[in-house]
Amino acid sequence: MRKVTTVIDINAHIRALTCDIKVQNGVVTAIIGFENLAYGTITAIKFHAVGYNSFNDIVPINGKEKFFLIIQDIHVGINETAKDLKAVLPNPDIRKLDLEECQICYSNGSVSTYKGKEEYTYEFEAFDFAKAEEKEIREALEDKFGRGFVYKPQEYENGWICGCGYFNLSDSDKCLSCETYKSDAFSVCSADVLKQIVMEHHIAEEERKKRALKQQEQEERVKRQKYIKIGICAVVVLIFAIFLGHSIVMSGRTLYSSEKEMKEALQGKYTHYYDNGDAMQQIEIKGDQVKIRWAFGGDLDSEVKEWNYKKGTFRTFQTYTVLRNGDIKDKNGTLFEKGGFMPIDGSDSDLSSSTTSAYESGY
Incomplete structure (x- = not known):
């Protein structure tokens, strides 16, 4: 585990207060941000403010060093961070602003008054993700209690640190931030309970x-x-x-006077090409036998089951159409040009040879 040291103002209702000054067209505006702690949703906030000019001289307002700066009609939820809250300053000479919490209005109608700064330094431990054994424990704790529950709970004289890292006053039996009961949070300090939580994490x-x-x-x-x-x-x-499209297609086909004429005319090889001109697939017709080959290897044997010379088609396991120029096209529109050469991977044989690794043109 690694050591963590933090300074906490136990009276604060907000933290990480920031303030920037913006000057535009002679109007001086304070841009304010802060993180809301877990006491409720903030709807308005009042600050004690002291303004300074560029020489770090105090700029008095109505003859006084301090003045109230109020921001209203806001909605900052529990553990949320407010950004870019704007307030026009009462004197155009102000270039720096010191702010201190004064009063806060909550959405439930309550108003909290800041009792003044009361800071304490606390040291506690956090599980280290860099160590494999502690990474598993940390993940198991987050699985059970929620993200951010990565600290070992610690009790102090005036309060306690929850596993989520939030400081709660002594009279709180439940964490105001993650809403984990104090008894549940501190149960992880027991080795047996921790083992059980890790086991439950594995099951989950x-x-x-x-x-x-x-x-x-x-x-x-x-x-x-x-x-x-x-x-x-x-x-x-x-x-x-x-x-x-039947009538259009028929006009583009080669028709024959007999089955014999069609069969004799279609003997040979037909090749389908990629767009770049390389052969992709080849069909070889020999008699009624048909072999289909692919350039990347593999082939498929079939036979012509029907020579439909009147419609210019022949059928194997699918129907092919004979075009007017003698090429053929399958039912999906794939064009096979008469003849052609196709190198292939592997050395599957054609219908007439068992050793060839490339197919010559039929012409």
Whole structure:
């Protein structure tokens, strides 16, 4: 564990008070910020203020060194930080401002008065993330009590430090910041209780992993169903498109007088190319046998089940169309040009050879 030292004003209702001065068009404005402690939601705040000019001389207001600076109609929640709260200053010569809390109005209608500065220096311990064994303890404590519960609770004569680092007065049996009961917070000082908390953390982690896996499986199931629906819709659209474009397609086909004529005309190889001109896929027709090859390796054997010479199509496991120039196109519109050369990975054989690793043009 590592040592932590802090100075706390036990009478303060706010901390980390900041003030900047902005001068524009002769108007001097104070830009104020602070962190609200855990006594309630602040709706208005009054400060004791002392103004100074550029020479660090006090600028009196109505003949007095101090004046009240009031900011109203605000909403600063518990443990929230107020930023850029603006207040116009009563004298344009002010270039620096010393502020001290005076009174605070809360959303419940109560008003708290600052009793004056009463600071104490406290030393306590924090779990160190850099050490593996303490990192696990720290994560377990945050799992049980919430983020920021990383300190070892400590009791003092006039108050106690909670595991979240907040100082509470002695009469508080519950932390005003994280709302952890004092008895629960101090229970982590027991080694046995700490072991139990770590064990519960392990169980909770396993449950979270199971829930995450279940959620992932559910999302994948929904995604698969979505893809199935998309696929079905695509098929329906494709069928409809084919029907509408039938007459146009027929005009671009090669028709034959007989099955024999068609079969003889289509013998050979047909190649599909990438946009850059490299061969991607090749179809070889030999008799009624068809072999489909891919440049990256692998092939598929099929046979022509129907030579539809009247419509200029032939069917294997899918239907191919013969175009007017002698090229063929599958049902998805993939174009295979007559002939061509395609180097491939691997050395799968064509319909006439068992050793070739590239396919020559049919011409």
